[in-house]
Amino acid sequence: MSEHESNFLDLAARLPASVAAHVPPADLWPRIAATHRRRRRQRRWRRLLAGGSALALIVALGLAANNWRHAATPAIDWQARAQALELQLDSLPTPTANDPLAQLAESELAHLDGNLQAAYDRGAVSRDLDPLWQRRSELLDALLSLRRQQVLSSRI
Amino acid sequence: MTLARAQRGDMAAFEEIYRRYGRACFQLTLRLTGQRQPAEDLVHEAFLKMMDTIVGYRGEAPFGAWFKRLTANVGIDWLRRQRHAADTGTEAMFEQTAAAEPDPAGRIDAESLLAHLPPRARAIVVLHELEGYTHAELAALFGQSESYSKSILARALKRLHALAATTAASTSRVAL
Numbered sequence: 001m002s003e004h005e006s007n008f009l010d011l012a013a014r015l016p017a018s019v020a021a022h023v024p025p026a027d028l029w030p031r032i033a034a035t036h037r038r039r040r041r042q043r044r045w046r047r048l049l050a051g052g053s054a055l056a057l058i059v060a061l062g063l064a065a066n067n068w069r070h071a072a073t074p075a076i077d078w079q080a081r082a083q084a085l086e087l088q089l090d091s092l093p094t095p096t097a098n099d100p101l102a103q104l105a106e107s108e109l110a111h112l113d114g115n116l117q118a119a120y121d122r123g124a125v126s127r128d129l130d131p132l133w134q135r136r137s138e139l140l141d142a143l144l145s146l147r148r149q150q151v152l153s154s155r156i
Numbered sequence: 157m158t159l160a161r162a163q164r165g166d167m168a169a170f171e172e173i174y175r176r177y178g179r180a181c182f183q184l185t186l187r188l189t190g191q192r193q194p195a196e197d198l199v200h201e202a203f204l205k206m207m208d209t210i211v212g213y214r215g216e217a218p219f220g221a222w223f224k225r226l227t228a229n230v231g232i233d234w235l236r237r238q239r240h241a242a243d244t245g246t247e248a249m250f251e252q253t254a255a256a257e258p259d260p261a262g263r264i265d266a267e268s269l270l271a272h273l274p275p276r277a278r279a280i281v282v283l284h285e286l287e288g289y290t291h292a293e294l295a296a297l298f299g300q301s302e303s304y305s306k307s308i309l310a311r312a313l314k315r316l317h318a319l320a321a322t323t324a325a326s327t328s329r330v331a332l
Contacts (some may be wrong), residue, residue, distance in 0.1 A: 022192070024199055029174045032203045033167060039204070059162075105230040 078133035085140035092147045096154070102146045109139045157218060163205075163211050170207055177220065182226050187282045188231040190271045198234055202227040228283060232297050235276055269316050277312040280305050 018132070116132050161169035171211060178199065185198035206226055248259070271279050276298075283289040289297070294305040 022183060022186055024178055028182075028196060028199060029171060029178065032174070032200050033171070035200070036170070036207050037167075037202055151261060 047060075075130075078130055078137050082133050082137040082140055085137060085144055089144050090148060092144075092151060095147060095150045097150075099146055099150065102143060105139050105143045105146070109143070111137065112136050112139065130143060159210070159213070159215075162207075163213070165207075171205075173206075173281045177223055180220075181223070184224065184227050184282075184287070185231055187267075187270070187286065188228075188279050189234070189275070190267075190278060194234065198227070198230050199236075202230045205230060224287070228287065228289070229297065231279060235279055239276055244259060269319055272319060273312050273315065277308050280308050281316075284309055 009075070112135055114134060116129070119129055119132060158169045158172050162173060181202055182195060182199050185195040185202070186192065189195050189198065202223075206223055209226070213219065216222075217225075270281065275283065280294060280298075283294060283297075284291070291302040291305050291309075295302045299307065
């Protein structure tokens with residue numbers, strides 16, 4: 001140990017006593033606590049905002065995926081379906097007695113055919129025609145089902 | 157118990173830690189800076205940092221030693237932020253802070269002697285001589301080589317010795 005160092009260590013021995021007389025101000029802890037609370041609040045808000053943004057992103061992605069899935073699903077060709085059902089219906093024997101439900105369906109079918117014709121006449125697009133063809137398919141489906149029941153009953 | 161509560165963010169536990177370590181923390185920062193206001197600011201900063209990082213304290217070292225190191229790091233960061241202390245060579249650093257005149261009252265006080273050292277030299281003397289840091293540790297803390305801290309320490313001690321000797325001589329003359 002050099003002379004300089006031993007000299008300083010002698011001096012330093014007195015240092016703790018001189019510094020020990022100093023104490024932090026009484027309001028230091030309240031200031032520290034207030035800053036800590038404020039930062040904690042800010043961090044909490046930032047986390048909430050980040051969480052909210054993440055949630056919004058997830059919802060947006062979910063919606064986008066759902067839209068994509070719907071877009072990717074091939075649309076039903078209601079017109080072709082209705083025509084196929086009509087062919088099936090024609091292949092069945094003509095009923096001997098008229099069923100009231102069948103009469104109701106046939107009546108609506110006639111009305112629907114009128115609407116379809118009117119729509120084609122005014123140059124309607126597929127967005128307007130599709131619901132009409134869909135309804136026609138549903139009615140033909142119902143008629144087909146009734147006609148099959150009648151055929152079955154007549155055999156029994 | 158207190159530490160476990162503090163790690164859960166309990167403010168009462170932090171206050172208890174402040175009551176136990178606040179004064180020691182302040183005395184260390186006061187030694188490092190030599191000025192009351194920066195010392196208070198550093199205590200403020202050290203406690204905020206401790207409250208943010210205590211969750212990661214695993215008890216590898218006693219809490220007091222861990223917190224003292226954290227405080228020293230905060231002090232060294234402060235020194236780095238001081239423009240006059242940053243990136244200054246050893247010679248230039250000592251030239252910037254003129255050698256002190258002896259205290260006219262002939263008072264020999266280690267604290268007042270340290271006040272005549274450049275900030276970084278003062279920090280190295282305090283950490284090495286009083287806090288027991290090794291040159292390797294100081295080199296890591298300051299981001300410098302070991303020879304850097306050895307060189308600054310030697311220059312600082314030389315200056316302190318000269319100043320103490322001059323002050324002692326003037327005290328003798330006054331006594332005669």
